[in-house]
Amino acid sequence: MLAQQLVNGIVVSGVYALFALGFTLVFGIQRILNLAHGAIFMTGAMVAYYVVKAGGALWLGFIMAIIASGLLSVFVEIVCFRRLRKTGDEEFGGIISSIGAGLVIMTIAQRVSDTLILRFPFETFPVVIFKFWGLRVSMLQLFMAGAALVLVFILGYYIYRTSFGRRVRAVTDNEHAAMLMGINPNLIYSQTYFLAGALAGAAGVLVGLAFNSINFIMGEPYLMFGFVIIILGGLGSIPGALLASLVFGMGQTLTIAYLPSGLTDTVIFAALFLILLFRPHGLMGKEEAGNIRGRR
Amino acid sequence: MLSIDTLKVHYSGIQALRGVSLEVTKGETVALIGPNGAGKSSLLNTISGLVKPNSGNVVFEDTAITGAAPWAVTKTGILQVPEGRRVFAEMTVLENLQVGQTALHGREPTYGLDDVFRVFPILQERREQMAGSLSGGQQQMLVIGRGLMGGPRLLLLDEPSLGLAPVIIAQVFSALSELKQQGLTILLVEQNAHLALTASDRAYVLEQGQIVKSGASADLREDPEVAALYLGQG
Numbered sequence: 074m075l076a077q078q079l080v081n082g083i084v085v086s087g088v089y090a091l092f093a094l095g096f097t098l099v100f101g102i103q104r105i106l107n108l109a110h111g112a113i114f115m116t117g118a119m120v121a122y123y124v125v126k127a128g129g130a131l132w133l134g135f136i137m138a139i140i141a142s143g144l145l146s147v148f149v150e151i152v153c154f155r156r157l158r159k160t161g162d163e164e165f166g167g168i169i170s171s172i173g174a175g176l177v178i179m180t181i182a183q184r185v186s187d188t189l190i191l192r193f194p195f196e197t198f199p200v201v202i203f204k205f206w207g208l209r210v211s212m213l214q215l216f217m218a219g220a221a222l223v224l225v226f227i228l229g230y231y232i233y234r235t236s237f238g239r240r241v242r243a244v245t246d247n248e249h250a251a252m253l254m255g256i257n258p259n260l261i262y263s264q265t266y267f268l269a270g271a272l273a274g275a276a277g278v279l280v281g282l283a284f285n286s287i288n289f290i291m292g293e294p295y296l297m298f299g300f301v302i303i304i305l306g307g308l309g310s311i312p313g314a315l316l317a318s319l320v321f322g323m324g325q326t327l328t329i330a331y332l333p334s335g336l337t338d339t340v341i342f343a344a345l346f347l348i349l350l351f352r353p354h355g356l357m358g359k360e361e362a363g364n365i366r367g368r369r
Numbered sequence: 370m371l372s373i374d375t376l377k378v379h380y381s382g383i384q385a386l387r388g389v390s391l392e393v394t395k396g397e398t399v400a401l402i403g404p405n406g407a408g409k410s411s412l413l414n415t416i417s418g419l420v421k422p423n424s425g426n427v428v429f430e431d432t433a434i435t436g437a438a439p440w441a442v443t444k445t446g447i448l449q450v451p452e453g454r455r456v457f458a459e460m461t462v463l464e465n466l467q468v469g470q471t472a473l474h475g476r477e478p479t480y481g482l483d484d485v486f487r488v489f490p491i492l493q494e495r496r497e498q499m500a501g502s503l504s505g506g507q508q509q510m511l512v513i514g515r516g517l518m519g520g521p522r523l524l525l526l527d528e529p530s531l532g533l534a535p536v537i538i539a540q541v542f543s544a545l546s547e548l549k550q551q552g553l554t555i556l557l558v559e560q561n562a563h564l565a566l567t568a569s570d571r572a573y574v575l576e577q578g579q580i581v582k583s584g585a586s587a588d589l590r591e592d593p594e595v596a597a598l599y600l601g602q603g
Contacts, residue, residue, distance in 0.1 A: 239464055246459055247457055249451065252440055253443070254448075255440045255444070255472030256440055257438070
């Protein structure tokens with residue numbers, strides 16, 4: 074039983090990680106909380122659904138979803154944040170304008186979907202259950218964990234092992250110095266938002282498949298979870314977001330499994346408060362992460 | 370090589386530069402001295418494109434770069450080593466140097482990793498260490514090295530001695546004189562006028578956004594006014 078829950082927890086954590094990594098990446102580079110991130114996640118699920126509904130293969134829907142949510146995320150940055158950054162109002166102004174962008178995206182999705190709960194056609198993803206060592210693991214779960222792992226690995230490789238990633242980290246570290254070294258931050262921002270949106274979109278498709286339920290507000294609980302995760306991990310910290318996704322996903326799965334229903338959120342948020350009491354900057358956060366304007 | 374003509378800059382209601390003109394010719398080291406707040410850093414930042422001028426011209430080798438974006442300025446080979454040792458703290462020494470190569474934009478590098486390590490051997494020892502964990506002097510060496518990796522044709526140096534111990538300052542400046550001998554053109558902003566006038570061929574004195582004196586560094590060292598105001602003799 075415990076082993077089964079651990080497996081489930083890992084799958085859930087993987088999805089949270091995909092969502093939270095983009096969220097924290099954007100915060101790290103711009104000190105902006107992009108509250109449209111949940112709507113971008115939902116867009117991924119919707120795009121995949123409509124591709125499949127139009128007769129496309131699931132893998133095609135998955136790729137289209139990743140591209141569409143990546144581009145949407147880039148668009149949100151240009152429309153919501155770029156102008157505010159010029160005037161230096163991005164800290165609070167960005168929160169408001171990204172809430173606005175999220176509402177616009179959700180309203181469009183509501184219109185398009187007619188406020189219905191959309192479901193993938195039966196057997197879009199083959200229902201295959203593997204049984205071993207007393208565990209029940211579906212092929213979908215394996216796919217989710219595998220996809221999350223691959224995407225996290227790609228992100229890590231991109232950020233820590235390529236010259237593009239070095240530039241992203243340089244801008245995150247010190248934007249002025251990065252510009253003096255010939256880096257155009259706007260290009261870096263666009264790339265970062267694309268990555269962030271693409272990961273969120275992928276998470277959206279996986280969640281849509283797992284629950285076989287897609288609707289225009291499905292992103293909002295994930296926005297909340299993502300928020301908790303990046304604070305828990307330390308704002309802007311990529312390893313922190315990974316660790317916190319695991320802690321949060323596991324915690325949630327185990328409390329649902331072993332505690333009376335309804336207690337889950339209470340326990341999780343109580344634990345969050347407790348952790349933040351002892352580590353106010355999150356599990357792997359730097360002190361200055363809380364100091365939003367500290368970087369310049 | 371670099372020619373600045375009646376450059377005026379004001380921001381936040383303050384006039385930082387009130388019509389500054391200066392010239393840097395190839396191969397020379399030119400120092401810009403003056404008190405705190407005279408506009409020395411504003412001038413460098415205007416050349417680099419971080420600050421947009423209100424009027425005036427900046428011309429580098431027959432190309433007008435007035436008001437160009439910072440990353441576009443680096444394409445011409447003007448590289449600024451910013452004040453206050455702005456290393457990329459959470460990246461390794463090696464990665465910091467590699468980021469410097471971005472400024473090449475396809476130009477031929479003039480300094481490779483080996484050259485930088487020859488000038489600053491300590492950087493080779495620390496290459497895998499996080500830049501934020503280096504001492505102040507090592508960070509200063511790293512930002513200079515990072516600038517060199519960008520293939521500078523003109524190096525703008527902002528207060529390289531700031532906050533460093535005398536021994537370290539001597540090390541940094543001996544490295545600069547080595548670079549100068551190799552033919553690098555340098556525009557040096559420095560509050561420590563004695564250092565600046567020793568390390569440079571020519572110098573300008575900037576006060577309240579205006580050039581008040583200029584000439585050969587050796588002559589300025591003997592100038593009674595400069596000596597009284599900036600060299601602490603008088």
